[in-house]
Amino acid sequence: MITTTAPDERTHRPTYRRAAIIGGGVIGVSWAALLLARGLDVVISDPRPDIEEVVRAGLDGIAPTLAELGLPTEHLTDRLSFEADLASAVAGVDVVQENGPERLDLKQRIWRTVEQAAPAHALLATSTSSIPATAIAEGMAHPERLVVGHPFNPPHLVPLVEVVPGARTAPEVVEQARDFYTALGKKPQVLRREVPGFVANRLQAALFRECVHLVAQGVVTEQELDEVVTSSIGLRWAVAGPFRTFHLGGGPGGLPHFIEHLGRGMEAGLWPALGNPTFDDATVALLTEEAREAFGGGEDDVDRLAAARDRAQIALMRALGGTPHAA
Amino acid sequence: MITTTAPDERTHRPTYRRAAIIGGGVIGVSWAALLLARGLDVVISDPRPDIEEVVRAGLDGIAPTLAELGLPTEHLTDRLSFEADLASAVAGVDVVQENGPERLDLKQRIWRTVEQAAPAHALLATSTSSIPATAIAEGMAHPERLVVGHPFNPPHLVPLVEVVPGARTAPEVVEQARDFYTALGKKPQVLRREVPGFVANRLQAALFRECVHLVAQGVVTEQELDEVVTSSIGLRWAVAGPFRTFHLGGGPGGLPHFIEHLGRGMEAGLWPALGNPTFDDATVALLTEEAREAFGGGEDDVDRLAAARDRAQIALMRALGGTPHAA
Numbered sequence: 333m334i335t336t337t338a339p340d341e342r343t344h345r346p347t348y349r350r351a352a353i354i355g356g357g358v359i360g361v362s363w364a365a366l367l368l369a370r371g372l373d374v375v376i377s378d379p380r381p382d383i384e385e386v387v388r389a390g391l392d393g394i395a396p397t398l399a400e401l402g403l404p405t406e407h408l409t410d411r412l413s414f415e416a417d418l419a420s421a422v423a424g425v426d427v428v429q430e431n432g433p434e435r436l437d438l439k440q441r442i443w444r445t446v447e448q449a450a451p452a453h454a455l456l457a458t459s460t461s462s463i464p465a466t467a468i469a470e471g472m473a474h475p476e477r478l479v480v481g482h483p484f485n486p487p488h489l490v491p492l493v494e495v496v497p498g499a500r501t502a503p504e505v506v507e508q509a510r511d512f513y514t515a516l517g518k519k520p521q522v523l524r525r526e527v528p529g530f531v532a533n534r535l536q537a538a539l540f541r542e543c544v545h546l547v548a549q550g551v552v553t554e555q556e557l558d559e560v561v562t563s564s565i566g567l568r569w570a571v572a573g574p575f576r577t578f579h580l581g582g583g584p585g586g587l588p589h590f591i592e593h594l595g596r597g598m599e600a601g602l603w604p605a606l607g608n609p610t611f612d613d614a615t616v617a618l619l620t621e622e623a624r625e626a627f628g629g630g631e632d633d634v635d636r637l638a639a640a641r642d643r644a645q646i647a648l649m650r651a652l653g654g655t656p657h658a659a
Numbered sequence: 660m661i662t663t664t665a666p667d668e669r670t671h672r673p674t675y676r677r678a679a680i681i682g683g684g685v686i687g688v689s690w691a692a693l694l695l696a697r698g699l700d701v702v703i704s705d706p707r708p709d710i711e712e713v714v715r716a717g718l719d720g721i722a723p724t725l726a727e728l729g730l731p732t733e734h735l736t737d738r739l740s741f742e743a744d745l746a747s748a749v750a751g752v753d754v755v756q757e758n759g760p761e762r763l764d765l766k767q768r769i770w771r772t773v774e775q776a777a778p779a780h781a782l783l784a785t786s787t788s789s790i791p792a793t794a795i796a797e798g799m800a801h802p803e804r805l806v807v808g809h810p811f812n813p814p815h816l817v818p819l820v821e822v823v824p825g826a827r828t829a830p831e832v833v834e835q836a837r838d839f840y841t842a843l844g845k846k847p848q849v850l851r852r853e854v855p856g857f858v859a860n861r862l863q864a865a866l867f868r869e870c871v872h873l874v875a876q877g878v879v880t881e882q883e884l885d886e887v888v889t890s891s892i893g894l895r896w897a898v899a900g901p902f903r904t905f906h907l908g909g910g911p912g913g914l915p916h917f918i919e920h921l922g923r924g925m926e927a928g929l930w931p932a933l934g935n936p937t938f939d940d941a942t943v944a945l946l947t948e949e950a951r952e953a954f955g956g957g958e959d960d961v962d963r964l965a966a967a968r969d970r971a972q973i974a975l976m977r978a979l980g981g982t983p984h985a986a
Contacts, residue, residue, distance in 0.1 A: 358910070462924070462928070484890075484891040484892075485908065490890070490891055490894065490895070491890040491891070491894070492887060492890040492891035494887070519886065519890040521879070521883055521886055521887050521890070522883075523878055523879060524877055524878055524879060525876065525877055525878045527873070527876070527878050527932075528928060528929065528932050529928070529929045529932065531873060531878060531879055531884065531887045532887050532888075532891045532892055533929065534869055534873065534929060534932075534933065535866055535869055535870065535873075535887075535888065535892060536892055536901075537869075537925050537929040537930060537933065538865050538866050538868065538869035538933050539862055539865050539866045539892075539901060540901050540905070540925070541865065541930050541933075542861055542862055542864075542865035543862065543901045543902065546854070546858060546861065546862075547902075549852065549854070550851055550852055551850055551851055551852045551854050551858060552848070552850060552851060552858055554900075554902040555902075556848055556849075557858065557900060557901070557902060558899070558900020558901065558902050558903050559846065559848055559900065560819060560821070560848050560858045560859050560862070560900070561859075561862065561896050561900040561901060562896065562897060562898065562899070562900050563811075563817070563818040563819040563846040563848070564811040564817055564818070564819035564859045565811075565859055565862060565863055565866075565896065566893065566895075566896030566897040566898075566900065567817065567818070567897050567972060567975060567976065568817070568893075568972070569888050569889065569892065569893030569896060569897070570889060570893040570894050570896070570897035570975055571889065571893075571968055571971040571972050571975060572885070572889070572968045572971075573884060573885025573886065573887070573888040573889050573893065574863075574866060574867050574870045574884070574885065574888060575870065575874075575881040575882075575884060575885050575946075575949075575950065575953065576885050576953070576954065576964070576968070578867070579950055579953075579954050579961070579964075580961060580964060580965045580968060581812065582961075583685070583961065584958035584961055584962075586950055586954065586956075586960075586961055587946060587947065587950035587954070588943070588946075588947045588950065591938055591943055591946065591947075595938055596938055597789070598864050598867070599937060599938050601789065601855060601856070602855065602856045602860065602861060602864040603864060603868050603935075605854075605855050605856065605861075606861065606864065606865050606868075608930075610926060611918055611922055611923055611926050616915070616918055619914060619915075619918065620914065620915045620918075622902075623902065623906055623913055623914035623915065626902065626903070626906075627903065627906050627913065627914070629913075631911040633913075634906070634907060634909075634910065634911055634913055635911075637903070637906075637907060638907045641898055641899045641903070641907060644898040644899075644979060645894060645895070645898050647978040647979065648894060648897055648898060648975055648978050648979060649894065650978065651974045651975050651977065651978030652971060652974065652975060
């Protein structure tokens with residue numbers, strides 16, 4: 333159970349005891365792990381016949397990371413249940429976090445069912461990374477209830493949750509979502525406008541486009557490019573975002589000085605020179621070959637590298653002021 | 660003094676006792692601080708009449724960071740000297756690191772003088788961020804001697820140095836530069852092709868273009884965007900570069916799976932939707948106003964924020980496996 337710590341002037345302080353996780357894929361399992369570790373009862377609704385097996389295996393894989401984050405991991409599954417029928421799953425819950433396939437028709441169908449069956453007080457959030465709440469809510473009787481709560485994968489580890497209201501989402505629902513994710517130890521960020529890809533994935537896409545270009549052009553290999561990033565901009569952006577970085581790069585004159593003296597050169601010289609690659613056959617073949625050289629080819633390699641990455645991530649989060657999930 | 664640890668098959672292991680730093684601006688002072696702390700004698704050549712004062716103040720500002728990095732900071736200036744005359748400054752040095760203004764004609768003039776006056780064994784490197792070695796070396800009798808050694812600012816703190824050969828740079832000089840920067844505790848990365856902006860600044864420009872777009876469009880404020888980055892992609896890219904991140908994001912199928920299942924959606928949906936902002940008056944006014952709100956307006960604010968950022972940076976580098984300058 334968690335109770336959000338809303339500002340004092342708000343009299344309604346919701347308590348979350350029971351959550352429904354719709355869709356038991358990678359994102360759904362990660363949300364479930366975090367919610368269980370935070371003390372909520374979790375029901376998972378997914379039509380897959382082997383869903384229990386899949387989710388329990390997923391939770392076993394995540395438990396060590398939860399422990400490193402300082403969260404309890406014993407008896408996690410005591411409060412876990414499964415209910416394939418959507419309406420039954422969401423009856424009596426305080427929050428619904430939906431992680432279904434990224435298809436508008438499916439999400440619209442799911443949410444029409446959920447809004448009829450879930451309690452009136454329940455927070456209704458979709459993890460979608462690509463479909464606006466406005467579109468998903470079109471078929472809902474109460475579109476003001478739905479909000480995007482898009483986690484940066486995996487939600488049990490990376491702090492960001494992008495909270496994106498649709499055109500008709502009620503402001504109270506946005507605040508309720510912000511409070512809920514904060515109480516979970518996340519760092520929610522409310523967007524002021526609905527845009528495709530939201531913010532983090534747009535930034536990631538902008539950088540990755542140039543990464544693909546530089547590798548396709550033979551300037552660096554994938555491994556070399558990754559090393560450039562981890563030894564420069566990655567280090568920087570972990571402690572100060574791009575605007576703060578350039579504000580400090582401007583010296584006493586700050587960001588305005590930076591723009592006049594370096595930004596205009598960037599605008600005139602670099603922005604027009606950035607690449608526009610495509611994932612054509614030759615590019616995909618090169619990217620595939622270099623990935624094999626850099627990271628190995630087996631499934632075990634991915635698991636091992638991911639575990640090492642997550643350990644480093646937690647060490648870094650500790651160094652920067654405690655893990656987001658520390659009590 | 661430092662001696663590079665070149666592979667055994669190379670019989671020539673240069674020893675660096677004395678360095679010339681050309682240009683005593685922010686980058687030059689930072690290089691000087693690192694080289695002094697690493698035990699080299701440093702002569703600074705800069706025509707400014709107040710250069711001694713400026714450099715000594717700069718070193719005083721950097722010393723605490725050097726100490727936090729585990730480098731000695733006592734008697735730093737015992738091995739520091741100044742020589743405005745360029746030819747005199749580089750006589751007898753083992754390495755020249757040039758940090759002059761980013762103007763081709765000035766750099767060409769500097770390097771014509773330096774190559775005549777510096778010892779034949781000296782490593783000749785330019786910190787330029789924007790001018791190819793090929794162009795700078797055009798007027799040199801021995802263009803094979805010049806290489807770009809572009810630090811990510813500030814060089815005393817951030818590990819990356821981009822080593823970029825010009826069209827005529829000798830392969831031995833590239834290796835010499837790589838060995839020298841490694842011996843300094845840096846993480847040099849040799850580029851395979853000369854491209855405008857090299858790698859790190861191109862990636863930074865690609866991401867920042869979308870940052871400016873999202874703020875100009877009112878999707879987020881500067882402060883909100885920075886928080887998105889530090890709580891998601893910044894954390895990620897400090898421990899794993901973009902290719903490794905997406906390789907792991909592809910699950911057991913790795914990067915090829917990522918490209919097929921998410922990369923193609925990025926190519927079709929997000930890349931075409933990315934913004935193309937300009938630094939027009941309205942945009943600059945908005946960026947300036949939001950920077951003032953986010954970071955304060957005074958010079959003291961910049962110094963204070965930069966010091967806090969650098970402390971966080973060092974904590975992060977320690978967490979990720981020791982500072983790059985640890986003995």
